[in-house]
Amino acid sequence: MSGNTWPGGRRHAMSQSDHEKWNASNYPGTLQLCDICDSPTGRCEDDSLYADDEGEVGPLCEVCWTYETRVRAMEADGMTRSDAQALIDGEDIGKIGR
Numbered sequence: 001m002s003g004n005t006w007p008g009g010r011r012h013a014m015s016q017s018d019h020e021k022w023n024a025s026n027y028p029g030t031l032q033l034c035d036i037c038d039s040p041t042g043r044c045e046d047d048s049l050y051a052d053d054e055g056e057v058g059p060l061c062e063v064c065w066t067y068e069t070r071v072r073a074m075e076a077d078g079m080t081r082s083d084a085q086a087l088i089d090g091e092d093i094g095k096i097g098r
């Protein structure tokens with residue numbers, strides 16, 4: 001069983017230098033990157049998305065924020081984190097027909 005779960009089931013397999021080039025061309029300056037997947041959040045500090053009220057989980061992109069808040073909601077309902085993630089991952093896999 002692999003311990004790594006990517007939000008939305010998307011894996012990022014970029015080499016380090018490709019990643020830097022991509023970052024440089026996509027995020028000149030101060031754009032915010034997602035704390036989970038390193039994608040641009042499309043937001044700035046004023047409207048950052050955090051999955052928790054304390055502002056410790058984030059900033060997140062909308063994909064990860066949706067994912068993380070769903071996991072947290074399920075955890076609040078008494079589900080374990082890994083069960084919640086498996087459930088969401090299962091939905092995503094069904095959606096893209098794998």
Ligand SMILES: [Zn+2]
Pocket residue numbers: 007034035036037038039060061062063064065
């Ligand atoms: Zn993200």
